[in-house]
Amino acid sequence: MSNELKQYPMSNELKQYQGPVWNEPIIMEMGYPGRRGVLFAPAEPEVRRQVGDVSALIPSAMRRKDAPALPEMSEPEVLYHYLRLSQQTLGMMGISLFGTCTMKYNPQINEQMAWRPEITELHPLQHEDTMQGALEIVHNMDLILREMSGMDQFVFQAGGGSEAAYLNCAVTRAYHASKGELEQRDEIIVTIATHPCDPATAAAAGFKVITLMLDENGYPSLDALKAAVSNRTAAIMVNNPDDMGVYNPEIKEWVRIVHEAGGLAFYDAANFNATMSKLRARELGFDACMFMLHKTFGTPKTGVGGPATGAYGCSAELAPFLPSPLVVRDGDRYRLDADRPQSVGKIREFLGNVQVVLKAYAWTRSMGAEGISQASDISVLSNNYMEKGLLAIRGVTRSNPEATTPRMEMTRYSLQKMKEETGVGTHDVQNRMSDFGIDPFWTSHEPWLVPEPFTPEAGEMYGKEALDKWIAVISRISDEAYSNPELVKTSPHNQPVHRLKLGVIDDPSTRAMTWRSFVKQRAARA
């Protein structure tokens, strides 16, 4: 192993990482009585006269009896405090190959365009004549995604993937209701490796969820699908490639079987990086699909809270059910079409997060068709390059080892062998990675199909050196696990916060989510 490490000249640098330790107190424990930030000039008399008693604007029941117990601090003190806290995190900037999240760099020029007043000062209730530019961008992004998917109409209202998946369930419901079959079609089929938002939103929309297990190839067999499909099938919702990077080559046959039974087929293109410009959902037969503008299309990956955008597209047959309003082009003008009687209504207010659409539009235009195709190639190539390196490391195996199909942009690995041989498992390795200034990897969605899993996703952004360094870190930790497992099991050692006992985190009685509850808990213990 030590010979292997010598191939990585950056490995010596790994040793030198040390996270900054500021010993920063909690902000509620900071400050001094009377210290303050900025004093604002009093409002002018005319303003005061017109507004009147400001506190009277708040209903009495909502008014505080006492002033809030805020720390009294100066502006720089507050600024430094949060700066130091941010310095004590890795901030997803130390080679972040966080699988299933498609971590990408967010070009600063795109961010700056989204900060321009032309977009930040738009009000969603403005007349459409006064926001032609924004509508044009939304419409153009719609056209681009149509081209990439083969669908007939996109909407950007959903503020993330889960909302777009829910929108799909709402559209599915409306479609079957329009045919008078909603009572009968109450089942949605997913696979156990589909992103959990799909079964979750199907259940939230009132459907029963049928989950298919995987066979040795890493995707469910056609027999399993046929056993699940019936005249009660409303739709299938699948990722392809799935959360483990496995592409189901029988997907066209899947869609055919579901259509034959009268169901709809929804393509959750969360893992679109692997197939960008290589295939179109509509050409595979799918009726609808979604793209994550907040990851695949280069805008910040913000998780569930937003601002994010789940772009949802569908066939012309389903388009009447899309939420309102739609941005449509009339000659040289763009207008909002809200006169759509079959629409499912709103999934979110107005047009969704238009700033995210703008950033994705900027990213897509700057990449161009060729650039996007190349990015897809690089992401698949990088993953398969990493796979070679990682599988040579002691204790690392791949999920579904019998499967002959290559992994696409991700591979799910298992550290079960290492765990059995050394007691060092995937969480230990995650902790130890941060000692090298590398962001811990993503393990797996629940339920874990693979024991002690980890899932890196190289993407197209990182160069070979970064991938080599990442592999070298895993290789080093494997060496440590086999020679000195306690070192790994007690890590991190170079971070401002040392290992947290998971039991404490798991136990609600030892957690305080607010300062007030912390003070109460402390008093109760004393």
Add this chain to the structure above:
Amino acid sequence: MSTANLLTATRAPWTGKTLGLVVNPFAGMGGGVGLKGTDGSDILEEARRRGAQPLSGERAVRALTRFAKSATSFRLLTGSDDMGENAARAAGLEPIVVHRSTLGASGPADTRAAAAAMALWPVDLLIFAGGDGTARDILDAVDDRVPMLGIPAGVKMYSAVFGTTPENAGNLVSLFLEGSPAARVREAEVMDLDEAAMREDRLSAHLYGYARSPYERFLAQNAKAGSGFGEDAALDAVCRRVAAGMRPGCLYIVGPGTTMRRVMVALGLPATLLGVDAVLDGRLAGADLNERALLGLMEGHEARIVVGVLGGHGSLFGRGNQQISAEVIRRTGRDRITVISSIEKLIALGGAPLHVDTGNEEINALLSGYIRVETGPGRSTPFLVTT
């Protein structure tokens, strides 16, 4: 040495954890020489005659090595010599010997006596190296008062109390000692296989009882972790849903096991953990029923069967619920069978199908193919059933 330890241990108040270790020195010896088990002294003699070597001691050492250097202090109670003491010393531990047996004559009575002696101490976890027979003996001695964990060393290990390998059993003890939330204690099936039948190539398994046993719950990524009680909550909810969906006038045959107990609890009825109950119109129509009683109750009623998945090997019918016979299943009909399991239990089967062995080929064939397993409220999974 052990007496000195005993004195030291009783003099100072002990604040660490207490583990018990019982090694069945003859476990597994019948396997290597084709005897399908080592239950009974004549079989043991035959195994020895065929040249069988003891292996459970070595397996115990492999497990002990995994937690011997645990940061959590613990004391280890063992049986004497090859009933645990030797293995403990080989792993570098100083055991407290609480049971002495005549060397070379250890049998089920010794296993039970050692376990009973340990149960007089505040034992946190009783570890044993053996097979199903050893698990049964320990359950006899300590019931479910003391959690137990098996180091796999037997020929037959159909019970759900074993680690997958000696090393994994040791790792699990390590987590248990640390108080890690990954190590949870659950009720696990102890199965009782009839060795005499197995030697005639018949597999006859009964659900012998339930032991409390630790298992490793896979922890999710912290950032996206849920409450941690998902599996239990989903299982409870689907059992309540099945109970609430029971139709009047219909006889529900409820199989054995802890999952089925949840169904009975949801109905507000007592459950026979190791037997088959029947429910009609929300009332208990019969408890711990045999095949004949079931067929009698089915007269004049539409019948439905509700069962769980039994054991670590995914048995649906024929292991532990033989009362629900081929004839009971035939009269009920395949589409009136409800199967309930947590999704985690299905995943733990590692891609293996569910098994049926009703003793009737026609009924086995009827049950084969995909069956819907209810895994949560409104959630199901088509799962392959084979014979």
